[in-house]
Amino acid sequence: MAKHPVLVDVTDRIIERSRRTRTAYLDRIRSATLKGKVERSQLSCTNQAHAFAAMPNETKIRLKEATLPNLAIVSAYNDMLSAHQPLDMFPAWIKEEALKVGATAQFAGGVPAMCDGVTQGQPGMELSLFSRDVIAMSTAVALSHLMFDAVLYLGVCDKIIPGLMIGALTFGHLPAVFVPAGPMTSGISNDEKAKTRQLYAEGKVGRDALLESEAQSYHGAGTCTFYGTANSNQMLMEIMGLHLPGAAFVNPNTPLREALTREAARQAVAISAEGKQFTPIADIVDEKVIVNAIVGLMATGGSTNHTMHLVAIARAAGIDINWDDFDALSAIIPSLTRVYPNGKADVNHFHAAGGMAYVIRELLDAGLLHEDVNTVVGHGLRRYAEEPWLADGKLAWRPAVAAPLDRDVIRPASEPFAVDGGLRVLSGNMGRSVIKVSAVKPEYRIVEAPAVVFHDQNDLLDAFKRGELEKDFVAVIRFQGPRANGMPELHKLTPALAILMERGFKVALVTDGRMSGASGKVPAAIHVSPEALAGGPIAKVRDGDIVRLDSEAGTLEVVVPAEEWATREAVHVDMSHNDFGVGRELFAVFRNTADAAEQGAMSFSHPLWRD
Template sequence: MLNQRVAEVTARVQARSATLRGAYMQRVASARGQGPLRGHLSCTNLAHGFAAAPTGDKILLREIRKANLAIVSAYNDMLSAHQPFEAFPVWIKEAAREVGATAQFAGGVPAMCDGVTQGQPGMELSLFSRDVIAMSTAIALSHNMFDATLCLGVCDKIVPGLLIGALQFGHLPTVFVPAGPMTSGLSNDEKARIRQLHAAGKLSRDELLEAESKAYHGIGTCTFYGTANSNQMLMEVMGLHLPGAAFVTPGTPLREALTREAARQAARITALGDQYIAVADIVDEKVIVNAIVGLLATGGSTNHTIHLIAIARAAGIVIDWTDFDELSAVVPLLARIYPNGSADVNHFHAAGGMGFLIRELLDAGLMHEDVMTVLGRGLRRYTQEPFLLDGELTWRDAPVDSLDADVLRKADAPFSVDGGLKLLQGNLGRSVIKVSAVKPQNRVVHAPAMVFDGQDELLAAYKRGELERDFVAVIRFQGPRANGMPELHKLTPTLANLQDKGFKVALVTDGRMSGASGKVPAAIHVTPECVAGGPLAKVRNGDLVLLDAEQSVLRVDVSEAEWLARDVARPDLTANGFGMGRELFGAFRAAATGAELGGMSFGFME
């Protein structure tokens, strides 16, 4: 039986979305055509479209009878997560031919890494890279040569961008093809310890780099549970992967087998056969609710309180932080993966992984089972895990019991009875906080504000010895319109050091903290943002700020008369508009919606 709160939130989302969803589905219906879509092209158009194809593929493309698959890839060989995609197009094309279809590399999308740009000016392009990726996906598919799409992407903004773009071609079947995590390196506890020592000036840069190189050491996704691996979890609970595909490491026979099967499955579900499954029919209100539940049950990235909203809106579905908050109250935390624990995603996968997790959530009535997936109707199929039997890909039921109860647990014996993500409200606006990694004694901080206009200002104050005290760090003018909303993860070791010394510290910001938000309480994504006149821009040094994650309160203790009389701070932000390509993103910043509206630079059927 479906949990009552899950049913109530779903019904509310359906009612709230009725008009937009109806308009979106009408657009999808009008885009569906009879026969292969390239059959609608003129002879000149079509000849351009297959001019470079191999002879065998050219014959099939010219006959306009069989499915043609679009490969849209985030491959580059600088980033470990995306380097494995180099081999995938060949496998996909071979597998497509096995089932009488063809595949073409339709287009590439940019893939930037927050791990490389963290704390650098380039990070200010990060959030908007999602929208660039969505538009790049649309450009790749705009040739109308394709009957299905295979999206190859892993990391933070890439998967949301690919899905937002694919949803604008909602009539096409879409299968997401992951690359998998790198093998485990330096333990997460040791990595965090070394970072804190360096922040405290007790380790050299060379020593820090040596440790980081042991942590990030090969091909595949970073193994901590940040936004990249939250993406893979989401694609699986949304039914957009093959079952169990999320966390199989690259460079293995199973990874190759799953990639080839993804291509074959994409060919099977085009409108040319009797198993047609459009991506618009998969991503509905129930699936979006399932995605939120999966995020909460695993302690996933806070970035998805922005990205899931944007993804939903791309499909004509309207959700907000109240939906996350209400679901969090009934969804138990079933996984402990760094930064919510010491294990990495490889440990999670070995303990039972996605199949175990999804079965527990279905059996507890916390997920909708009657949803469409790339394999057809029903999420129960995703309680299985893939393996090779005599070299052939097959599936078996996930373990009945967790193979490591320190990493993954049953729904009736969770790490926490709630999902650890909360909505904070008060006279400073609306904000989200992830408390799954924050100890209970650190979840309420009532202390004087120290106001900074960037993370470097705080770090400089720390080096001057000015932060040896209880305080709430207010980092303002970090929202989408101010500077593109970079993550402020650079602050984590410093604030953690101060907290470890016994000081009561917290962070309040209209920026993002990180997909790896950790043990320091952080009220993030404060909206309205400061540059839009948000009340956080009125806070002054010394104001008492209350961050209460137990009672869901975020406020400043200033009399109403004084608060109303205060002006909003308006610092000079012109430096945010140039250097490192930021000049090209002025229109994005000017058009960006607030964080609770998805931080988007474009709107969907307002």
């Protein structure tokens, strides 16, 4: 199947736009690559002695030889967070497999992993976005010892995978295999959980009923089962060729999960400089792979957080993408899945119905993915149209199912749920933003109503409880951008706004903040840039202004005369209350230097992007 012309055109534009920065990146990576030598060979004897002093004898002997590959393990393990708790056993398995194939492995370092589910609506959420950059920096610290010839990255959730990716690409001369933990088994239905949340928001059930509902949903080890940012991460690692094929959605604590983890170690040795298939991550993550990632996001209705994270990841590889690329690809990529919040199923149901292997095959056969890319298992994405299984207890792969096993969850590219990817870019006199409409019913995609302005999400919830929002309105929540308060997610607004919609009111949200990857239903223009604190026009909006959000036309406008809008002054808000508490003092440097959302909201300026 010939590639779709828009896929080719967007890719060509990205290649041309990135020519200077990509060339500079690759030149730097090539200069860091040692030819025919292990990484630790550049260290002094004293350096090396420090690095293997605590190792078991067999590992120490091999490290002394300085000829055999040594794998780094960089992990986001902690046992508070369900998604990362299964990673506990992975280093032992990896070390065992490395020894079996003549290599060694060391736990190079840990990176922090915070959970937006725990911090949602709390002050700690203001650290969440920038934890991505801390993770990237922590990865650099782990790898700075120059002891490693390939890296296994163990992580799952929202900021962890993007942070690990930025760190990995900074050390782009090293091969990398990403190793997921898998989703927890299914709990109560998403509809049941959402219903209890709304009943609680209306005061019809108590906190005990809410807690019991949540505990039945988030009930065991593994990733949350809705299709939010965490599971979008795993989809991306799969479609970018950085996992073993089919590794994304295998449950933890199963024989198949262990087999995939052990095989990841063996494959990391194979693609190391001393292996037979040397493949540094810089040679995998190129312009075509970044385009494939965007395509996967559109085809599966993935998290809007990746309109920032993918930009940041691409920039770490010297690749320049923007929201127009997302918009152009969304227009041609069919929606092939319905997974909560875009449908009723969870990721376990999606995986059982055909999963990523089926989606990738459909996109390849429709000419909507670049097949000619490098992956951790060799050249060509077609291997990822296979799914893993245990044949007589041994890991093997077989072709994806011929047809989806549940057409309410997965569809072929010839009969999609929708002809586009459901992500749109909005622009107008309020700035630029993105909106995810795949979970929004068509009748709610255009809203024109008076603005009600808030500077804190709790103020909106208080107004809702007082009954002041029983009307048509557009909630404008500003001073929520990266520089204002770290851009927390505003997910806890969804139940209240959804209730108002169900009561027949026309409601929309406009914000320079974020919404969770789990959010849906409510039309939300998010990531408005420039943000209010940077003098963006969203800071000019007043209560009662008529705001028109038109996701069909791609516009976001305040309906006031142009002359008045041009001369109206922006509101200034004292944000000093965001400067302290739960560690926010330590993150001031991140807030002060963050880029705009469309530039990835990165808090450090990569040398490639300096003028």
